Amino acid sequence: MSQSAAAVTGVPKNAGLVLVALIMGAFVCNINLSVANVALPDIGKAFDASQTQLTLVAVGCTLGLAMSVLYFGAIGDRYGRKLMLLLGMLITVPAAFLCAFAPSVEILSAGRLLTGLAAGMAYPTTLALVTALWAEGAKRTKAIALWSSVSGGSAVLGPFLAGLFLEKLWWGSVFLIVVPVAVVAFLLILKAVPAHVEESTGKVDHLGGVLSVFMIASLVLGIGLISSPDKLTDALALLGLSVVLIALFFWRQRTAANPLYDLTYAKRRLFWVPAVAGMIVLGSLAGAMFVGQQFMQNVMNYSTLESGTAILPAAFGMILVAPQSAKLVVSKGLRFTLLLGYCFILPAFLLMFFTWREGVSYFFIGLAYLLMGIGVGFALTPAARSLTSSVPVFKVGMASGTSDLQRDLGGSVLQAVLGTVLTLGYASAFAKQVTASPDASLVSAQTQSALTQSYSSAATLAARYPDYQSAIISAAQDSFIVGSAVAYASGALFILVGAVLVFFAFPKRHRADELFEEYHKEDAAVATASAK
Numbered sequence: 132m133s134q135s136a137a138a139v140t141g142v143p144k145n146a147g148l149v150l151v152a153l154i155m156g157a158f159v160c161n162i163n164l165s166v167a168n169v170a171l172p173d174i175g176k177a178f179d180a181s182q183t184q185l186t187l188v189a190v191g192c193t194l195g196l197a198m199s200v201l202y203f204g205a206i207g208d209r210y211g212r213k214l215m216l217l218l219g220m221l222i223t224v225p226a227a228f229l230c231a232f233a234p235s236v237e238i239l240s241a242g243r244l245l246t247g248l249a250a251g252m253a254y255p256t257t258l259a260l261v262t263a264l265w266a267e268g269a270k271r272t273k274a275i276a277l278w279s280s281v282s283g284g285s286a287v288l289g290p291f292l293a294g295l296f297l298e299k300l301w302w303g304s305v306f307l308i309v310v311p312v313a314v315v316a317f318l319l320i321l322k323a324v325p326a327h328v329e330e331s332t333g334k335v336d337h338l339g340g341v342l343s344v345f346m347i348a349s350l351v352l353g354i355g356l357i358s359s360p361d362k363l364t365d366a367l368a369l370l371g372l373s374v375v376l377i378a379l380f381f382w383r384q385r386t387a388a389n390p391l392y393d394l395t396y397a398k399r400r401l402f403w404v405p406a407v408a409g410m411i412v413l414g415s416l417a418g419a420m421f422v423g424q425q426f427m428q429n430v431m432n433y434s435t436l437e438s439g440t441a442i443l444p445a446a447f448g449m450i451l452v453a454p455q456s457a458k459l460v461v462s463k464g465l466r467f468t469l470l471l472g473y474c475f476i477l478p479a480f481l482l483m484f485f486t487w488r489e490g491v492s493y494f495f496i497g498l499a500y501l502l503m504g505i506g507v508g509f510a511l512t513p514a515a516r517s518l519t520s521s522v523p524v525f526k527v528g529m530a531s532g533t534s535d536l537q538r539d540l541g542g543s544v545l546q547a548v549l550g551t552v553l554t555l556g557y558a559s560a561f562a563k564q565v566t567a568s569p570d571a572s573l574v575s576a577q578t579q580s581a582l583t584q585s586y587s588s589a590a591t592l593a594a595r596y597p598d599y600q601s602a603i604i605s606a607a608q609d610s611f612i613v614g615s616a617v618a619y620a621s622g623a624l625f626i627l628v629g630a631v632l633v634f635f636a637f638p639k640r641h642r643a644d645e646l647f648e649e650y651h652k653e654d655a656a657v658a659t660a661s662a663k
Contacts, residue, residue: 142264142265142266142270143264143265143325144325145323146264146265148319148322148323149260149264149323149324149325150261150274150277150278151319152316152319152320152322152323152324153216153257153260153261153278153320153324154257154277154278154281154282155312155315155316155319156216156219156220156253156254156256156257156316156320157253157254157257157258157278157281157282157285158281158282158285158312158316159220159223159250159253159309159312159313159316160196160219160249160250160253160254160257160282161254161282161283161285161286161289162285162286162288162289162292162308162309162312163192163223163227163246163247163250163289163306163309164192164193164196164247164250164286164289165286165287165288165289165290165293166289166290166292166293166305166306166308166309167188167189167191167192167243167293167305167306168189168290168293168421168424169289169290169293169294169297169305169424169435169438169439170293170297170302170305171185171188171189172435173297173301173302174188174236174239174302177302178235178236178239180236184236184237184240185236187240187243187355188236188239188240188243189355190351190352190355190543191240191241191242191243191244191246191247192243192244192246192247192250193247193351193539193542193543194244194247194348194351194352194355195243195244195245195246195247195248195249195250195251196247196248196250196251196254196539197247197251197347197348197351197536197539197540197543198247198251198343198344198345198347198348198351199247199248199251199252199344200251200254200255200531200532200536200539201340201343201347201391201392201529201532201533201536202251202340202341202343202344202391203215203251203252203255203256203532204255204256204259204529204531204532205335205336205340205391205529205532206335206340207252207255207256207259208259208529209334209335210335211326211327212256212259212260212263213256213260213320213324213325213326213327214326215252215253215256216252216253216256216257216260216320216324217317217320217321218249218252218253219249219250219251219252219253219254219256220249220253220313220314220316220317220320221249221317222245222248222249222252223246223249223250223253223309223310223313224310224313224314226242226245226246226249227246227306227307227309227310227313228306228307228310229241229242229245230242230243230246230303230306231303231304231306231307232303233303242306246306255531255532255534256531257278257531258275258278258515258519258530258531258534259519259530259531260324261274261275261278261519262275262519262520262524262530262531263524264325267520269457269461271516272457272460272461272512272516273454273457275457275512275515275516275519276453276454276456276457276460276512277453277457278515279449279453279456279508279511279512279515280449280450280452280453280456280508280511280512281450281453282511283413283416283446283449283504283507283508283511284445284446284447284449284450284504285446286416287416287420287442287443287445287446287449287504288443288446289308290420290424290438290439290442291436291439291440291442291443292305292308292439293305293308293435293439294434294435294436294437294438294439294440295436295439296308297435297436298435298436334388334389335389335391336383336384336387336389336390336391338383338387339380339383339384339387339390339391339392340391342376342379342380342383343380343391343392345376346373346376346377346379346380347373347536347540349369349370349372349373349376350369350370350373350377350540350543351539351540351543352369353366353367353368353369353370353372353373354366354370354543354544354547355543355547356369357547357551380392381394391529392529393522393529396521396522396529396530397529397533399521399646399650400636400637400638400646401465401517401520401521401637401638401643401646401647401650402517402518402521402522402530402533404517404632404633404636404637405465405469405513405514405515405517405518405637406514406518406533406534406536406537407629407632408469408510408514408629408632408633408637409510409511409514409515409518409534409537409541410536410537410540410541410544411541411545411625411626411628411629411632412472412473412476412506412507412510412511412514412537412541412629413507413511413537413541413542414540414541414542414543414544414545414546414625415476415480415503415507415541415545415622415625415626416445416503416507416542417541417542417543417545417546418542418545418546418548418549418550418618418622419479419480419483419499419500419503419549419619419622420442420445421546421549421550422549422550422553422615422618422619423441423442423483423487423496423500424438424442425553425586425611425615426487426611426612426615427441427496429586429590429607429608429611430489430608430611430612431489431491431496441493441496441497441500442500443500444497444498444500444501444504445500445501445503445504445507446504447501447504448500448501448502448503448504448505448506448507448508449504449505449507449508449511450508451504451505451508452505452508452509453508453512455509456468456472456508456509456511456512456513457512459471459509460512460513460516463640464639464640464643465513465516465517465637465640465643466513466633466637466638466639466640466643467640468509468510468512468513469509469510469513469514469633469637470630470633470634471506471509471510472505472506472507472508472509472510472511472513473506473510473626473629473630473633474506474630475502475503475505475506475509476502476503476506476507476510476626477506477623477626477627477630478502479499479500479502479503479506480499480619480620480622480623480626481619481623482495482498482499482502483499483615483619483622484616484619484620484623486499487499487612487615487616487619488612489608489609489612514534514537515534517643518530518531518533518534519531519534520647520650521647521650522650522654523654545622545625548621548625549618549621549622550618552614552617552618552621553611553614553615553617553618554585554614555614555617556610556613556614556615556616556617556618557583557585557586557610557611557613557614558583558584558610558614559613559614560609560610560613560614561582561583561589561606561607561610562579562583564606564609564610565579565582565583578592582603582606582607583610586607586608586610586611589603589604589606589607590603590604590607593607
């Protein structure tokens with residue numbers, strides 16, 4: 132089937148195989164993002180790593196992906212999306228082995244960064260190719276829905292697979308999970324995915340690309356270090372640097388002849404509203420998993436495998452609603468489906484707030500994650516569909532890069548926010564318990580600082596004082612429950628804000644269709660004028 136014939140039918144040749152190849156590529160990238168967190172305690176013991184070093188291991192892959200998606204997306208639009216996807220899969224394999232057999236925590240952090248850069252080549256390209264190869268309409272929406280559900284579900288599946296491996300193998304084994312999948316994906320992409328489909332002919336804004344790399348790197352690192360002990364000054368310095376670089380980046384995009392991130396498209400309502408809405412949705416998932424994993428291990432005393440298994444209903448929910456989300460986008464519109472997603476995520480947070488206490492039945496844990504997964508599954512499809520349909524196909528790398536930033540920046544921001552709220556709530560609750568204790572006068576300032584710093588810090592101190600171990604752990608668990616409840620309430624508040632944004636700023640179905648038509652006419656007119 133020729134490219135023109137594919138345009139008539141709306142799908143590429145061997146469409147099923149092509150979609151499997153692209154989804155496998157996205158699966159590799161998302162699994163890599165989430166496998167490290169479960170292994171952090173073992174990594175800390177193996178290298179006697181500090182909290183800051185573990186933070187760098189945890190955010191390394193996210194950092195590499197986030198800092199590169201815009202630049203690599205533009206390079207793929209210009210020089211070949213298939214080539215970028217193949218390079219991403221190829222580099223993933225040595226990066227995985229570098230992480231698995233790293234001789235030091237510094238080498239491990241570098242390996243995680245390289246893994247993220249490989250994902251930055253591959254992940255935005257998968258969505259860009261879906262958009263370029265499937266014509267506008269129901270078939271593209273269905274393909275995006277499958278891509279979204281598997282992408283989101285694999286991020287949840289990562290902790291389960293990592294916990295499974297850690298039951299029998301060493302910490303490095305979690306980084307090798309993706310190797311066979313990456314090899315198979317590489318071969319499928321090489322064989323099935325067409326090359327050079329509606330790519331850009333303009334020059335790449337390399338200066339804008341370099342600015343975007345350092346801008347996002349300083350922002351993600353700054354956010355990631357906020358909750359690290361004694362790193363607030365470094366975090367604020369990085370965030371200040373990111374503000375300066377963001378200003379320079381936007382100045383460059385306004386003045387460049389062929390901008391990397393074209394603000395003409397970014398200011399479109401059907402672009403920026405779903406971008407922000409998707410960031411809140413994916414950030415909520417990341418924040419819920421971050422706080423929830425600690426709750427299950429610290430309060431419920433789940434093992435790493437049990438806590439990884441406990442969140443599987445979220446992945447099940449995402450995959451379960453994928454076909455329905457595609458149908459709803461076609462029958463009810465983007466706004467309705469996006470709001471429906473929010474309507475499932477909000478009760479998930481409320482369920483966490485009201486029921487997640489010591490001794491809670493797993494039914495309520497699993498139900499909350501199931502609702503979260505269903506909500507994310509409904510919301511991701513319209514968000515990605517709106518983003519990619521708001522730009523011309525030769526600029527789709529910009530849209531797919533933005534889709535990736537939804538998760539990376541959204542996850543970083545809300546994980547940092549909920550983590551900070553959790554820390555402050557925990558510290559306040561524990562301090563009140565110490566003050567109310569009849570032995571309060573015997574607790575030194577140094578001891579109180581260790582008790583209120585974090586649950587793990589209190590547990591470490593408890594191990595040194597066996598006579599008080601039970602009392603300290605009990606107080607730490609009670610304080611953690613208080614802090615986590617405040618974090619869940621904060622997550623619910625973010626969801627309410629996102630829902631209000633979508634309700635008032637995202638146009639209804641018929642108006643959205645009209646706007647898409649207007650965008651396409653504008654883009655066609657610009658393309659015609661440029662060709663003369």
